[in-house]
Amino acid sequence: MDVVSPELNSLLPDEIMDTEAIAMEEELPAEHLAAPPQPEPDPPQVPMETEVPEIVSLCPATTSMQMTSTSSDAQSSTSSGTQLLLAPSGLIAGTTTTTTTTTSAKTLTQNLPKISSVTVPANHQLIINKVAGAPAADGKSPGTAVLKPEGQKLLVAGLSKTGQPIMLALPHTWNKPATTQGAGDAKGQPTQIKMVTTVGKPVIAVSSASQLMGTSTTLQAQQLKTLQLTKKPPVSTAGPMITKLIITKALNNKGLSSPASVAPVVTGRVVTQSTPVTPPRTITIGETVSTVPQNTSGNSKVAISPLKSPSKLTVVSVASQSPNSPQKSVTLPLNVALGQQILTVQQSAATSPAKAGTSQSTAQTVKPVQTVGGVGTSQFKTIIPLTTPPNVQQIQVPGSRFHYVRLVTATTGSSTVQSGSSTSTNPSIQPVCKFFCAAPSKPVMMNAAVRMSVPIVPAQTVKQVVPKPLTSAAQVVTTSQTPQRLIMPATHLPQIQPNLTNLPPGTVLAPAHGSGNMGYAVLPAPYVTQIPQPAFVTLTSSSTFSTATPIQTQARLSLNGYCDCFANGEFCNNCNCVNCFNNLDHESERLKAIKACLDRNPVAFKPKIGKGKEGESDRRHSKGCNCKKSGCLKNYCECYEAKIMCSSICKCMGCKNFEESPERKTLMHLADAAEVRVQQQTAAKTKLSSQISDLLTRTTPAVTSGGGKLPYTFVTKEVAEATCDCLLEQAEQAELTNQPQAVAERLILEEFGRCLRRIISFAGKAKTDCPINC
DNA sequence: GAGTTTGAAACT
DNA sequence: CAGTTTCAAACTC
Numbered sequence: 001m002d003v004v005s006p007e008l009n010s011l012l013p014d015e016i017m018d019t020e021a022i023a024m025e026e027e028l029p030a031e032h033l034a035a036p037p038q039p040e041p042d043p044p045q046v047p048m049e050t051e052v053p054e055i056v057s058l059c060p061a062t063t064s065m066q067m068t069s070t071s072s073d074a075q076s077s078t079s080s081g082t083q084l085l086l087a088p089s090g091l092i093a094g095t096t097t098t099t100t101t102t103t104s105a106k107t108l109t110q111n112l113p114k115i116s117s118v119t120v121p122a123n124h125q126l127i128i129n130k131v132a133g134a135p136a137a138d139g140k141s142p143g144t145a146v147l148k149p150e151g152q153k154l155l156v157a158g159l160s161k162t163g164q165p166i167m168l169a170l171p172h173t174w175n176k177p178a179t180t181q182g183a184g185d186a187k188g189q190p191t192q193i194k195m196v197t198t199v200g201k202p203v204i205a206v207s208s209a210s211q212l213m214g215t216s217t218t219l220q221a222q223q224l225k226t227l228q229l230t231k232k233p234p235v236s237t238a239g240p241m242i243t244k245l246i247i248t249k250a251l252n253n254k255g256l257s258s259p260a261s262v263a264p265v266v267t268g269r270v271v272t273q274s275t276p277v278t279p280p281r282t283i284t285i286g287e288t289v290s291t292v293p294q295n296t297s298g299n300s301k302v303a304i305s306p307l308k309s310p311s312k313l314t315v316v317s318v319a320s321q322s323p324n325s326p327q328k329s330v331t332l333p334l335n336v337a338l339g340q341q342i343l344t345v346q347q348s349a350a351t352s353p354a355k356a357g358t359s360q361s362t363a364q365t366v367k368p369v370q371t372v373g374g375v376g377t378s379q380f381k382t383i384i385p386l387t388t389p390p391n392v393q394q395i396q397v398p399g400s401r402f403h404y405v406r407l408v409t410a411t412t413g414s415s416t417v418q419s420g421s422s423t424s425t426n427p428s429i430q431p432v433c434k435f436f437c438a439a440p441s442k443p444v445m446m447n448a449a450v451r452m453s454v455p456i457v458p459a460q461t462v463k464q465v466v467p468k469p470l471t472s473a474a475q476v477v478t479t480s481q482t483p484q485r486l487i488m489p490a491t492h493l494p495q496i497q498p499n500l501t502n503l504p505p506g507t508v509l510a511p512a513h514g515s516g517n518m519g520y521a522v523l524p525a526p527y528v529t530q531i532p533q534p535a536f537v538t539l540t541s542s543s544t545f546s547t548a549t550p551i552q553t554q555a556r557l558s559l560n561g562y563c564d565c566f567a568n569g570e571f572c573n574n575c576n577c578v579n580c581f582n583n584l585d586h587e588s589e590r591l592k593a594i595k596a597c598l599d600r601n602p603v604a605f606k607p608k609i610g611k612g613k614e615g616e617s618d619r620r621h622s623k624g625c626n627c628k629k630s631g632c633l634k635n636y637c638e639c640y641e642a643k644i645m646c647s648s649i650c651k652c653m654g655c656k657n658f659e660e661s662p663e664r665k666t667l668m669h670l671a672d673a674a675e676v677r678v679q680q681q682t683a684a685k686t687k688l689s690s691q692i693s694d695l696l697t698r699t700t701p702a703v704t705s706g707g708g709k710l711p712y713t714f715v716t717k718e719v720a721e722a723t724c725d726c727l728l729e730q731a732e733q734a735e736l737t738n739q740p741q742a743v744a745e746r747l748i749l750e751e752f753g754r755c756l757r758r759i760i761s762f763a764g765k766a767k768t769d770c771p772i773n774c
Numbered sequence: 775g776a777g778t779t780t781g782a783a784a785c786t
Numbered sequence: 787c788a789g790t791t792t793c794a795a796a797c798t799c
Contacts, residue, residue, distance in 0.1 A: 635796055636780045
């Protein structure tokens with residue numbers, strides 16, 4: 001039984017479709033299959049505190065990619081290929097999903113070949129191991145079972161919005177990308193990553209041979225669809241290296257009618273059936289002959305969409321095509337209509353349009369590749385070109401909230417990624433920017449919404465691609481909302497882990513031009529704003545990065561660690577930096593600085609506040625504070641600032657920021673009291689305003705109804721005299737009774753009030769009785 | 775708003 | 787690893 005230990009899972013981001021666990025699983029020796037693996041000492045990464053892409057799919061970035069729509073078992077196309085099957089994911093995190101996950105998992109297992117174990121760790125990740133020797137066909141074979149006899153692993157990364165578990169099947173041949181990275185990957189052994197959902201419908205598989213071809217057939221609207229991408233690396237010694245990307249997702253398109261049921265698919269096979277709570281999203285896959293002028297021989301465009309924030313669009317472009325490979329023109333416009341979000345992804349090859357797949361794109365045609373699941377909100381679809389796992393590296397940089405992916409391929413093709421204009425309203429993404437310069441956002445609450453459009457093209461391939469209408473074969477990636485985006489170097493970083501699922505919402509990845517490794521960039525919103533025009537972002541290839549090239553000169557002025565914008569992986573925007581290099585104009589310096597920072601401190605960009613170990617508080621400072629004078633009771637202390645107590649890892653002196661600290665309690669009480677006062681004051685003001693407003697609304701109509709000015713009309717000389725008489729009478733009575741002056745004044749004022757009420761009453765009555773004359 | 779204090783990060 | 791320097795936020799007046 002291969003199970004991710006709870007402890008390990010506790011260290012993993014709940015909301016992340018954790019592929020890291022996958023990598024870890026792969027590292028485990030075979031003998032560990034019988035026993036739960038020991039968690040690694042350190043969490044693979046700090047949990048992202050923001051959104052998590054619902055689904056991240058990768059597309060092969062090498063020579064060719066094909067997309068063809070097939071039935072459920074179409075994915076089992078070419079033999080030795082790396083298959084990635086991504087199932088729709090939705091809300092992954094959440095403690096409340098455990099039950100559902102378990103139930104769904106059980107359902108799943110019923111249709112799967114003998115599964116030795118089904119475990120649902122705390123983070124809702126489930127790894128299912130098939131019993132060795134079970135009569136299950138090799139997953140590579142077309143139409144065969146997903147699980148391999150050796151015991152293929154299925155990882156339930158989470159639950160989709162509809163509650164269906166997201167299964168990620170790991171091939172035994174899966175190798176840790178970091179170690180197997182390399183264009184060669186001469187093993188020639190297929191690597192399969194299959195993410196499936198227990199709920200789904202017949203999949204539309206897209207398979208291809210060399211170029212990204214696509215034929216997508218919409219079996220049913222709102223059906224689960226699978227996109228299979230096949231790619232062949234140009235260099236393969238042991239045989240054709242084919243990377244297949246199969247993405248299956250039950251799309252939840254609110255705008256569409258909900259299907260009665262959807263058949264889940266595992267590698268093209270229906271695993272289970274269940275009735276989705278919500279209608280699956282539908283992504284339209286439109287494929288047309290590439291007509292957009294592009295320099296790149298082949299490219300794939302992938303859009304990764306944000307999780308929580310509907311406004312976020314992540315675009316990952318990674319397809320590279322070898323010049324020698326047969327050109328198969330494929331234009332794959334993907335129209336994703338998700339509420340207000342429309343995502344269009346195009347993939348096209350330069351030549352041979354005749355080979356282009358014929359996928360009908362309709363308004364409801366949906367592209368399978370995407371995912372995203374915002375928590376409880378309509379989300380984007382994330383489409384990520386997939387490379388073979390070994391060629392995928394994750395760069396987790398700025399803050400836990402941003403993850404970068406580096407895809408390394410040996411291809412020379414360049415790719416173009418384009419993102420259309422988008423309107424964003426959400427902000428939940430802004431994850432990280434603890435001190436986001438341009439926005440007042442604070443660490444945990446980042447709600448800086450940024451509208452922007454990020455066209456990206458590979459360096460040296462700068463061509464403008466005009467976003468086209470979403471209608472059919474639009475060849476742009478459009479999102480209604482876009483988030484903060486970061487740009488990261490495609491350098492080879494040791495800490496890079498293959499985890500494309502951790503791509504932050506709004507992440508835009510694009511391949512860098514040039515042969516060899518491909519670079520990807522994540523562009524922050526500010527970055528876009530710096531683009532004077534719909535220009536394209538030129539991405540720097542990894543080759544430009546030299547080892548440990550600290551910025552010692554001017555770049556350091558603003559690219560040092562002191563800049564919060566930089567520390568948070570953001571471009572400076574509207575901040576007060578002097579000689580700022582943290583901008584587009586100094587992209588290379590910035591990238592080098594990032595590299596230098598990461599060389600010094602691999603976790604430099606990770607969030608400081610992460611999860612504590614099991615049994616400890618959920619949140620704790622990752623490094624611990626080092627306060628000496630503040631007693632950890634001032635905002636100088638990062639722990640205190642984060643509203644968490646100091647932990648054992650803190651090196652502070654005279655710490656008073658612990659549970660039983662009287663000083664801390666006092667501060668807390670004072671803070672609470674202050675807050676209560678503020679609330680009370682606010683409430684009082686609100687109430688007073690309401691009363692005044694109410695008084696005006698009640699009295700005014702009686703007095704001024706009909707447009708007349710009754711108060712003035714009825715306060716005649718006689719009325720005034722009568723009122724004065726009443727007041728005098730009241731004064732006399734007070735005097736006769738020897739009332740104190742204060743009491744006398746009060747009685748007089750009360751009498752005056754009564755007089756006014758009578759006047760108003762008469763005025764209103766007169767108005768009603770004689771509306772015309774009055 | 776200016777000056778001081780403070781602690782993280784960079785640097786040596 | 788420890789000490790020093792730099793820096794910007796937090797804090798005080």
